[in-house]
Amino acid sequence: MKFECGDLERALAVSELMPEAREHLKHCAACRREYRLWNEISNTAKLLHEDWETPDLWPNIRKAIEAEAQPRSRPVWTKWQIWAVAATLVLAAALFFARPKTPAPETATSGNRDFLTEQALHEVEANEAAYRRSIEKLSQLAQSKLKNLNPATAVNYREKLLMLDSAISDTRASLDHNRFNLRLQMDLAGLYREKQQTLEELLTRDQKN
């Protein structure tokens, strides 16, 4: 095989070609420059190791570990408790989603057609509070599971749950200004559903290192 300038990169990848490449380098200044640069990249890379004093870093880590290691009285959930929470959750969800549809009052104007009546709103809020409490219990269970998950997977779950919590918080804040808005209530219900599904998926995952 006749070695040409275009073969140099292939030779750098396949060491068997190096003897032919070396022969070519003797006569080709351009390839010699390229080959020298290739080697210089590796040599110079070693100088890129970045080292600087960080006297506070270990004390900060240590403080964080100590704070994390504070004794906490945390209940260990048994299987029947998990089932009890799950059953409560299902019941609360059923109440929340299958609430009776209260007809709008006769006096309602066309401008408030999309709004719930005060009585229906009360039911929705009560059911939502129960549903929220059930999801919070599920969240507590998920926390211990998260600690045992593969860190990359745990980060993904944490991010998704954070995003959902943030969206739930925003929607609830909007609802504080407009408690009768049906669309916002539906959005909130959808976000809770999504959080419930995420938590259930997390709790049923196999643990791995």
Add this chain to the structure above:
Amino acid sequence: MVWEIGLPLRFAANLPQNPTDAELVGECRRGNLRAYERLYELHAARMKSIAFHLLGSRADAEDTVQEAFLKVYKALNGFEGQSSLSTWIYRILINCCYDAMRKQQRLAEQPARREMAAPGEKPNLKLALKAALSRLNDRQRIVFLMFEVEGLKHSEIAAVLEVPEGTSRSWLFEAKRELKRMLMETAT
């Protein structure tokens, strides 16, 4: 009801002269802070350097290394020893760096925060390489950093990134080819 109580930390517990991974993990699990400190001494310098090159600022690198060590502490009970302790720690670091990079992208601060050569300055090879490195894609940059800058072996890098060893070699080759191309463009 059964209550789980956090393990008390032991501040001045003894540690073997050159502890093995298993001894270090065991001591850490028993709450021996000296064992964590040993982990820090063994790995922090490399971890800071890798995080610096991935994130572009020392402050972000320090925050990320701190976060990684805290995650190591929290996840240590789940460490089953299927990979070496250092591989596992670097994997956690790389994941923390990815998270930090995503945050940087969201804040759109990355270009402004990178510490690069001043405009108009004729860069020497080290500066030019540093600048070129920041333009590589993430996987090429990580492999180049771990192999060429920090001296990890391909087998270790492959374990950290959970890819075959051949993939690590191939990404390194791509990284060097790309760096060579960028440096030759800079030179002309």
